[in-house]
Amino acid sequence: MADHGSRTGAGAGNGAPDAVPxxxxxxxxxxxxxxxxxxxxxxxxxxxxxxxxxxxxxxxxxxxxxxxxxxxxxxxxxxxxxxxxxxxxxxxxxxxxxxxxxxxxxxxxxxxITRRRRAQQELEAALERQNVVVAVAAHQLHNPLATIGVLADTLLDHRAVLSDRARAAAVHRIAERTAHLQALVRKLLTAARIDAAAPQAAAEDIPVLPFLIERLGNVTEQIEAVRLSCAPGLVARVDRLAFSEMLTNCLENAFTHGRPPVRARVVARDHQWLEISVSDHGDGVPEEFAPQLFERFTRGPNAELAGEGTGLGLWVVRGLARANGGDAWYEPSSAGGACFRLRLPRAPDE
Missing domain, CATH: 3.30.450.20 (PAS domain)
Known part of the structure; x- marks a missing residue:
């Protein structure tokens, strides 16, 4: 309001000036x-x-x-x-x-009505996210399911003459597409849990080296292309499921968008924090795209050509890292590829 001076009789501090009728x-x-x-x-x-x-x-x-x-x-x-x-x-x-x-x-x-308007905007944003999730899920589910259906029909067709090698290749392809669908569903469920602000499970002390080895065995058949560096005694204080999701998504991202060898390295920055880096020898991330890396449903310039990925993986990584008291970020790799870093709480020394 502009101040044009008080009028005659106006200005009583109780809001009811005597001069007002x-x-x-x-x-x-x-x-x-x-x-x-x-x-x-x-x-x-x-x-x-x-x-x-x-x-x-x-x-x-x-x-x-x-x-x-x-x-x-x-x-x-x-x-x-x-x-x-x-x-x-x-x-x-x-x-x-x-x-x-x-x-x-x-x-x-x-x-x-500030709270009402904010709640309305949050609801509209949540509905928009749900619509995008449904669209992404439908798009990403279609091709793997179609591939599985065709291969399964071929295997079940008694009139089809398949060599043992061709039959084994079809079974392998079905297993590969099934694993892709499982990874997609896992990401979507994790994203829904983050959106719902679901409480994290209680953090626990997890020895990092054996946990990393277990994750490597589960997420890729290219384990021989991973260079692992981690001191045996390092222990993270983190939710086990969230830790698994973060590592899995970082490794999947490196193998999907980078080139081997992939290096996973864990160091203790101080008594409070561990830093985990996953780097590859690919082409790296275009400088203009780097600020969008951790946004939901954001995919790189070449992702559409590859036809894979939901654009959820890195968003999930950062969301889970922050929910566990840490953070996640990107740096260009000294080897010329991409490097993604996680900072997570370190278990207190015994």
Whole structure:
């Protein structure tokens, strides 16, 4: 509100100046809302109730006599109210007009709907995410399921003449596509858990080296292409399932988008933190794309050509790392490829 000086008789700190006719108070009292302002024909505030003082974060002395600053159109509208601390409140305003003696008086009934608007925006964003998840899932599920269906029909067709080698190749391809579907479902379920802010399981002390070896055995047949570096005594304090998801996604990302050899390295930065890096010898990440790496459903420039990946893996990694008190980020690898780093809490020394 612009300060044009107090009018004669206006400015009592209790919001009801003596010079304001008593009829204004009766008009204001008849309105039902959180905050009430009475504004004269010149657009200046002549009355405010305590709820309006709280809503504007200003005293009655600061409000009365000043220009209201918003259009006074009979009916309902929504305004953005700038507070002294520069925060913004979303306010629903209902304006009525009364005739007090011979003066026209506008009564603005104000209700703070900031939380309602924020909840509505969050709901809309959640629904949009769900729509995207369904679209991505449908797209990513279609091709593997179609491949499995064709191969299964071929194997079941007694009229088909297949050599043992061809039959084994078909079975291997079915197993490969099934593993891809399982990984996709795992990512989608993890993303849903992160969105729902589901509580993490209790963190536990996990010896990192044997855990890494187990993950390598589970996620890839190219284990011989992984160079592992980790001191035997390092122990992480982290949720076991989340730790597995983070490592799995980092390794899958390196083999999908990089080239071997892939290096997994674990070091203790201090008594509080462990740092895990997974790097490859691929082409790296284009500089202009690097800021988007950890965004949900973001895929690299060549991902569409490859036809694989949901754009969820790295988003899941960062979400789980932060949920466990750590973080995840990207750096160009000294070997010329990509390097993804995890910082996770270290178990206290015994």
């Amino acid at each position: 008593g009829d204004i108070g009766r008009v204001v009292a008849s309105a039902a809302a959180d905050g009430i302002l009475a504004v004269d024909a010149d657009g200046r505030v002549v009355f405010c109730n305590p709820a309006a003082e709280e809503l504007f974060s200003r005293s009655a002395a600061e409000l009365v006599g000043k220009e209201f600053g918003f259009p006074l159109v009979v009916g309902e509208t929504t305004i953005d109210l700038m507070l002294p601390d520069r925060n913004v409140r979303v306010v629903e305003m209902r304006v009525t007009t009364a005739l007090v003696e011979t003066d026209t008086l506008h009564v603005a009934a104000l209700r703070d």
